[in-house]
Amino acid sequence: MFGVVIRMGNPVMDGGTAGRTLMGMADLLRPSAVRAAATLRLADHVAASSGNLEEMAERTGTRPELLDVLLRYLVDIGLFRRDASGQYGITDLGTPLLENSPESVRRHLSVDGLFGRADAALIGLTHTIRTGEPCHVATFGHGYWEAVNESPEFAEALQHADESGLSWDMETILESYNWSDVDSVVDVGGHNGTLLAELALRNPGLRGTLVDLTNVVEVARRKFSAQRLDDRCEAVVGSFFEPLPTGADVYLLSAILADWSDEQAVEILRRCAEAANPHGRVLLAEVNMPMHDAYLELWIRATMPAPVREVSELVALAERAGLRLTWEGPVTQVRSMLEFAPTTP
Ligand SMILES: C[S@@+](CC[C@H](N)C(=O)[O-])C[C@H]1O[C@@H](n2cnc3c(N)ncnc32)[C@H](O)[C@@H]1O
The missing domain is CATH 1.10.10.10 (Winged helix-like DNA-binding domain superfamily/Winged helix DNA-binding domain)
Structure with missing residues (x-):
């Protein structure tokens, strides 16, 4: 007063x-x-x-x-x-x-929803600027992706937001890599299955396993069913900080590492290296956040760590995880394509 x-x-x-x-x-x-x-x-x-x-x-x-x-x-x-x-x-x-307006923004703005909650944490931006810790973590005690998996509604919200399909230059992943030699792929943190489904549709001999957290996996399963891919694509609940399904030809990490600190990124890569041993490959299809848009970058930094890493930094992280570079693919404005093999049997 x-x-x-x-x-x-x-x-x-x-x-x-x-x-x-x-x-x-x-x-x-x-x-x-x-x-x-x-x-x-x-x-x-x-x-x-x-x-x-x-x-x-x-x-x-x-x-x-x-x-x-x-x-x-x-x-x-x-x-x-x-x-x-x-x-x-x-x-x-x-x-x-x-709710039913064609231009409805109600769900997006609701503070009970995924995006509204993330926005509400922005009040802690000063904390992020001071410490580098996402204010989402400081406010809610956990990160953005844990929140996605907290409530089925949050995962649905993300699915609606992702209905744009093959976003973030996924075409580069589909076209630049030689998928014709690949029988099995584990899409680590494969989200709603858009990318794995497209890979399977374009490569009829390919089988895929998507690993992600609970609610997202439900969304992916529904997608595989709807596209009649259940016989070749499965979605399993798991964490990339825990052991992954073993023995696949390729462990795909698309747009994953940018959400995690260096230490966590090395842990994720190490899990892939362990599961890929001895003949598998780890395919990094990392996103590069557009640096020119400070508004977007601030929002992302407040929500998740999202460090933007150079190819040399990605290679260094992979080496720390027991991986050696075997192929350097295109580096576009939004993607870096790198393939690694485990160094130790
Ligand atoms: C930025 S999205 C990338 C999704 C997808 N690979 C792509 O290229 O669009 C990050 C994904 O990692 C998942 N994720 C977060 N933490 C995870 C964990 N500990 N284990 C497995 N998946 C996780 C999220 O649920 C989300 O689907």
């Missing part, structure tokens, strides 16, 4: 244009109110409501007097309107908060 009073009497708030602009840029209330509206599904409740605030509070599990303040503020910022009788309605700007 006193803080509010002090801030309202602050000359920065009352005067200087730049100060006001900055205070507006740094404002946290507006985004929090928009996200509260998304989380509480207020647009849908307003659309279905008879106008009775008590009833809407009951449905949203909120306190009527505070729900009223929130709705009034959302009117002030143009997401809702209120007629003379006090009945609320949705404006054009507020329409994407409806």
Whole structure:
């Protein structure tokens, strides 16, 4: 209370244009109110409501007097309107908060959802800048990928976000490597199965095993079934920090290491080296984050470590894990293709 009073009497708030602009840029209330509206599904409740605030509070599990303040503020910022009788309605700007709007952003903004939670952790950005630790870890006690696997809804959210298909230059993985000699591949951290399914479709002799955490594996299994690939592609629950299925020709790591520190990356590579012994190969198809976009890079750094590594650094990590470079493929703007073989039997 006193803080509010002090801030309202602050000359920065009352005067200087730049100060006001900055205070507006740094404002946290507006985004929090928009996200509260998304989380509480207020647009849908307003659309279905008879106008009775008590009833809407009951449905949203909120306190009527505070729900009223929130709705009034959302009117002030143009997401809702209120007629003379006090009945609320949705404006054009507020329409994407409806669950079934073609442009719906409700799930994305909900603080109960995967992306909304990750965004909420951004308040700890200073911690990340100081320490390098993702503020997601500092805020929730675990990383982004553990969160994905915490709730089936989170994995589904990721699947919807990934419906774009072969993203991040996956075509380079499919086309630059000689898959015709490969009988079996383990897609380590293979996610929703998009890449493995495409590999199997383009290489009819190839069998694949995808290893990932629980919820993601469910999504991958459904994809393999839908594409009638169950006889050649399986998805198994496992961690790349634990022993992996042994004896495959290729252990594929696509866009994995960027999410982990050097020590963790070496551990993952070592698990692949152990499983690949003695004749298998480890194929690194690492992503290179676009450095020119500071906004994206800050978001990613706040959410996961995502170090951007040069080819020489990747090779050095692999050597620490008992792997030697056997093939250097293309290095595109977003991918580095490198093949390794275990050095020790
Ligand atoms: C950035 S995605 C990469 C997915 C995929 N390989 C691709 O190229 O799109 C990272 C994947 O690693 C998985 N993952 C995270 N921690 C894991 C662990 N300990 N063991 C296995 N998979 C894990 C995540 O669930 C996610 O599917």
